[in-house]
Amino acid sequence: MTPPDNRQGIELPVPDDAAIEHSMRLVNAIIERIEQRGGVIGFDEYMQMALYQPGLGYYSASLPKFGAEGDFVTAPEISSLFGYCLARQAEALIAQGCVAEVLEFGAGSGKLCAQILEALPLLSRYRILDLSADLRARQQQYLEQRLSAELFHKIEWLDQLPRDFDGIVLANEVLDAMPVHVLRKQEDWQELGVTWRGQGFEWQAIERTAAVEEMRRIESRLGELPSDYRSELNLNYTPWLKALAESCRRAVVLIVDYGYEQAQYYYPARGSGTLTCHLRHRVHGDPFVYPGLQDITAFVDFDACADAAEAGGFDIVGLIGQGQFLLANGLLDESQRRAEDQEPVAQLAISQQVAKLSLPQEMGEQFKVLALQKGLRLEIPAMQRGRAYG
Numbered sequence: 001m002t003p004p005d006n007r008q009g010i011e012l013p014v015p016d017d018a019a020i021e022h023s024m025r026l027v028n029a030i031i032e033r034i035e036q037r038g039g040v041i042g043f044d045e046y047m048q049m050a051l052y053q054p055g056l057g058y059y060s061a062s063l064p065k066f067g068a069e070g071d072f073v074t075a076p077e078i079s080s081l082f083g084y085c086l087a088r089q090a091e092a093l094i095a096q097g098c099v100a101e102v103l104e105f106g107a108g109s110g111k112l113c114a115q116i117l118e119a120l121p122l123l124s125r126y127r128i129l130d131l132s133a134d135l136r137a138r139q140q141q142y143l144e145q146r147l148s149a150e151l152f153h154k155i156e157w158l159d160q161l162p163r164d165f166d167g168i169v170l171a172n173e174v175l176d177a178m179p180v181h182v183l184r185k186q187e188d189w190q191e192l193g194v195t196w197r198g199q200g201f202e203w204q205a206i207e208r209t210a211a212v213e214e215m216r217r218i219e220s221r222l223g224e225l226p227s228d229y230r231s232e233l234n235l236n237y238t239p240w241l242k243a244l245a246e247s248c249r250r251a252v253v254l255i256v257d258y259g260y261e262q263a264q265y266y267y268p269a270r271g272s273g274t275l276t277c278h279l280r281h282r283v284h285g286d287p288f289v290y291p292g293l294q295d296i297t298a299f300v301d302f303d304a305c306a307d308a309a310e311a312g313g314f315d316i317v318g319l320i321g322q323g324q325f326l327l328a329n330g331l332l333d334e335s336q337r338r339a340e341d342q343e344p345v346a347q348l349a350i351s352q353q354v355a356k357l358s359l360p361q362e363m364g365e366q367f368k369v370l371a372l373q374k375g376l377r378l379e380i381p382a383m384q385r386g387r388a389y390g
């Protein structure tokens with residue numbers, strides 16, 4: 001048996017034998033789970049295993065993921081200007097009385113942590129909470145090499161949420177990596193689960209699930225969606241934000257991710273959803289290709305997130321495009337400062353980084369910053385220029 005490969009006819013690289021063997025071990029674990037559940041599992045359970053199955057899932061195993069060698073590039077991998085601007089925002093919050101500590105979720109390669117600590121040495125502590133033990137080990141190795149001993153010793157890796165956290169919480173591209181339910185509307189809504197058919201995973205409808213109920217509620221608010229419509233639903237925002245609110249005493253939370261407000265997320269013309277897979281910088285829509293070797297993500301529904309945050313006990317500060325957020329936090333001044341006295345090639349590279357991070361047709365609008373706070377009433381002037389929420 002070979003692992004399920006490319007059935008959409010997309011040109012994808014073929015992994016080597018060791019990678020295929022790794023994928024097969026995960027495929028077998030998923031098949032076993034499907035059998036235990038009577039023949040079908042929710043896509044959320046499939047995605048959870050594909051990304052986080054201990055030792056086998058995409059984020060849990062030791063494959064390269066970020067940057068040129070990996071499958072995709074995130075903002076801190078593009079440029080340290082991203083971390084610089086977040087540090088300036090953190091500094092402005094600290095000047096208003098927020099405690100000078102950061103808690104970062106899903107720290108990836110560790111680059112954002114390094115960028116922020118270097119740009120904001122007044123931070124007293126930087127805590128990291130990541131689901132992936134492999135990434136945590138890589139973060140430790142990278143940060144120990146990259147940072148001075150003084151800065152490195154400010155970092156603490158957590159196994160669970162802290163109690164009574166005071167400070168700034170960051171989550172860059174974490175929510176898009178949380179498992180989603182997949183739903184399809186034909187006559188009525190159905191959840192699409194995953195079954196195994198001998199040669200590969202396939203979609204199989206499951207009716208009357210909690211996700212179907214929630215999707216009906218969303219549709220009744222937004223207006224009727226056409227039949228043959230398909231999209232995703234993330235039911236993790238509520239438990240995640242509730243647990244986070246319970247662990248925060250006086251905190252500001254900055255969630256950065258690609259996504260839409262709900263009316264755009266479930267826009268009638270977006271009939272095939274937002275589920276996206278990344279394999280060696282190829283972007284496609286088949287989550288059943290090489291399980292464990294490719295990233296699977298879904299865009300963030302920022303309204304659902306804001307609702308879940310309020311229900312959990314946060315106040316909503318605002319939502320703004322990443323471009324506007326970075327521009328309000330010194331992106332242009334810092335890029336000009338860095339470009340001074342550089343050769344033209346280096347200057348060009350800096351302006352390309354600025355463009356990638358901030359232009360509307362690049363990451364500037366599709367990526368957004370949702371700011372929440374609890375126990376504080378701080379100002380984020382950039383947010384007042386964005387869409388006010390709540």
Ligand SMILES: C[S@@+](CC[C@H](N)C(=O)[O-])C[C@H]1O[C@@H](n2cnc3c(N)ncnc32)[C@H](O)[C@@H]1O
Pocket residue numbers: 059066074075076077105106107108109129130131132135171172173174177178240
């Ligand atoms: C797409 S990567 C982003 C990494 C990094 N923030 C960056 O921007 O390069 C998603 C990260 O979120 C982590 N993650 C996903 N769900 C999480 C959760 N509930 N708590 C903590 N980390 C989580 C993954 O292990 C992974 O490190």
